[in-house]
Amino acid sequence: MAMTTIAVSRRQALAGAGGLLMAVVLPRARSRAATVTRIVEDQTGPFAPNAFVRIAPDGSITLILPNVEMGQGIYTGEAMLIAEELDVGLDQIQIEAAPADEAYVTKALGTEATGGSTSTIATWKSLREAGAVARTLLIRAAADRWVVDPASCQSEAGVVRHVPTGRTLTYGELAVEAAALPVPSGPVALRDPSTFRLIGHAQHRLDGPAKVNGTATFGIDIQQPDMKIGTVAACPVMGGVLLHVDDRAARQVPGVRDVLTIGNAVCVVGDHYWAARKGLEALAITWDEGVNATVSTETVYRQLHEALQGPAIVANTKGDAKTAIKGAAARVEAVYQQPLLAHAPMEPINCTVHVTPERCDVWVGTQVPMRARDAAAEVTGLPKEKVFLHNQYIGGGFGRRLEHEYVTQAVQFARQVPYPLKVIWSREEDLTMDRYRPAYVDHLVGGLDAHGKLVGLSHRIVGPAVVARWAPEALLPNGVDDDLLVATVETPYAIPAMFLDYARRETPGVVTAWWRGVGGTRGVFVIESFIDELAASAKVDPVAFRRRMTEDRPRARAVLDLAAEKAEWGTTLPEGVGRGVALQYVFGSYLATVMEVEMSTMGTVRVRRAVVAVDCGRVVNPDQVVSQIEGGLIFGLSAALFNEVTLKNGRVQEKNFNTYRVLRMNESPAIEVHLIDSTEDPGGIGETGTAAAAAALANAMAAATGRRYRRLPLTGPQA
Amino acid sequence: MLTLQVNGTAHQVDVPDDMPLLWVLRDVLGLPGTKFGCGIGQCGACTVHVDGKAVRACSLPVSLVGRRPVTTIEGLAEDEVAAEVTKAWLEIDVVQCGYCQPGQIMAAIALLKGNLHPSDDEIDQAMSGNICRCGTYRRIRAAIRNVAGAV
Missing domain, CATH: 3.30.365.10 (Aldehyde oxidase/xanthine dehydrogenase, molybdopterin binding domain)
Known part of the structure; x- marks a missing residue:
């Protein structure tokens, strides 16, 4: 368990980055180039000794955080754990949400998941080790370049210094050489807690600025070219199925584009949510409510x-x-x-999906990225590696987004249309179709x-x-x-x-x-x-x-x-x-x-x-x-x-x-x-x-x- | 075709009269900072300013906005009170999930513009229409008090 991070091979790390598109560019790092870096499988590419750290020759330092941010401050806490050992400031990094990948599985939960108050317990050692491994390799790369003993070098704030001569090299300047070095197979030394610069010292939330100026993107805020917006009515009795829907009036509502059905739900699609909502209200739906219709x-x-x-x-x-x-x-x-009890997070359930014959993109805030990806693969019949899960800020999780049935539902609707479809549940649907x-x-x-x-x-x-x-x-x-x-x-x-x-x-x-x-x-x-x-x-x-x-x-x-x-x-x-x-x-x-x-x-x-x-x-x-x-x-x-x-x-x-x-x-x-x-x-x-x-x-x-x-x-x- | 004044710019929009301002902002004008929470004016996530007053955009038909200026969280760049409010929010790390915060901040700015030194009761009165499921109320109240102290 302790050496989990080190056991993550470069190959796994590279595979893990395949679906990575979302980048949360830290507002504090705004003066830096806001690069949305992607690892390419290329020895001259950036330094990526594990699934959590990437450093590019241009100097950009990206931390990939295994747990999703839903308010609990984990992006900041996990960035602190890596940065403490990597010897970088929180103002020198950008952070990315982990893609759906085995490399980010939380062992206690058996899947890639954020929940059960497990994040800090699970990453307390592994993320510090991830940072320490990267730092060790950067120091060795510098020592090799200078032909000196690594023990005579120190790291600080993204720079390696040769102490006797005062020479310095930045992490970016060392990225290519560090990438060529073998990742240590044994344990690496971690800092003595008495020397912590970040851990234990209050740090401002990294997501704070974007969340007070309205620029933070939640799942519900996703915009894609030609995207349309749908809203859903599922059978109000659990287990019931759709018998018939008369959609003639709905299709007359200005802005309504499609009426889609699946076994237990109807989705009205419009140019905007209001058209979809008005269209939904105009439907005449007949349900077979099934065996639960008498439950009280x-x-x-x-x-x-x-x-x-x-x-x-x-x-x-x-x-x-x-x-x-x-x-x-x-x-x-x-x-x-x-x-x-219902979860009732402030952000109603939503999921944006674009299905093409070649691939499926899913933009959603989820506590279970791999399950969400696998559900999309199952519905579309595409292989998992053709499903790209883009995890977003979550407007309140509380366990609701440990479920992924709404991803399954959104993909079932979206596979029927050629355009990207954003499905938004009304608050009424969110509360009555909760788990x-x-x-x-x-x-x-x-x-x-x-x-x-x-x-x-x-x-x-x-x-x-x-x-x-x-x-x-x-x-x-x-x-x-x-x-x-x-x-x-x-x-x-x-x-x-x-x-x-x-x-x-x-x-x-x-x-x-x-x-x-x-x-x-x-x-x-x-x-x-x-x-x-x-x-x-x-x-x-x-x-x-x-x-x-x-x-x-x-x-x-x-x-x-x-x-x-x-x-x-x-x-x-x-x-x-x-x-x-x-x-x-x-x-x-x-x-x-x-x-x-x-x-x-x-x-x-x-x-x-x-x-x-x-x-x-x-x-x-x-x-x-x-x-x-x-x-x-x-x-x-x-x-x-x-x-x-x-x-x-x-x-x-x-x-x-x-x-x-x-x-x-x-x-x-x-x-x-x-x-x-x-x-x-x-x-x-x-x-x-x-x-x-x-x-x-x-x-x-x-x-x-x-x-x-x-x-x-x-x-x-x-x- | 309606003309809307949003964040200092006039926009021509071709939308139904009964369409709530919220969805015009989010889905037509591409301003997603204003959030959808309940659709019935119960939660305050959609709070914007119309003519300087805090209103629930989810329950305001766009045709009733008329020529009155609309300000959203995206339109605060030049606003001195807003700058103090967001600074106060960041200094004590108010936000958690952040989803309700644009609405909270718009409500707080409207309060402070009308009353720079609100009492605790006045803060409660102005802010209790805005739900926060993460429970950041104590910090919101503290941030508003800090702004009042700073100005």
């Missing part, structure tokens, strides 16, 4: 609750929890329910001894196995989706005896999918709510209760203590105001969150303040860690307070932001984030804030009102 939210919950009784797969055992609970002084029991975070029901039983100490925990999870569809090979041999073990088996606590079983129930009528925080968001709500219920039963303060359970977990204890101190835990609050705490260890990072909430007698909920303490190991770009916690919390709060996707007659009822409510500025709390200095390897961060939100909020609401909140959303009818 009640169906979904009934099925989940019924599975609390009956058989289940044993997912994890530690000690004899059932006996421990039987013999306990006090027994605590609770059932928690979580709803279906949803599943609904879950959890049943927990805990036993406390006479001192109020947890002696055993028994837990049943009921819900779908998302992994069984998304990566079937990753479903555990016993049939358990290991995403469900996140935050439930691996907790920040010492729990003497645990029993966890799982009743798999796939949700009828929808496709379920990953959603920001995945198992962490699901599991932290359940576990941290229940820890509070145990503390209440033991008549122990929630922070004190957690301190007792983390005596031999110093990192967990440290974030808990820091958050409690910064939030002034224990000080008196006005009537109707409550504080709640949540402690978590997910994605390899420790978080403690204290939320303060005000409940009015009218039942309204105002989140006043959130204080978060974070230990995510070594930090690459500290201010972006803070940003992810702030934003992750807001994302989680929206869902915890307001969001539930409901079904009636097989149709999703929430169609736009008026019925799928999102937290707004006037509703968002003050947020303070405190980072703990750490020399541990980095943990993930992008999803941790979201995972913290619901539990801390529910616990704060319970503190304010004296009653428990076991059903999400917390302001919904179910709560």
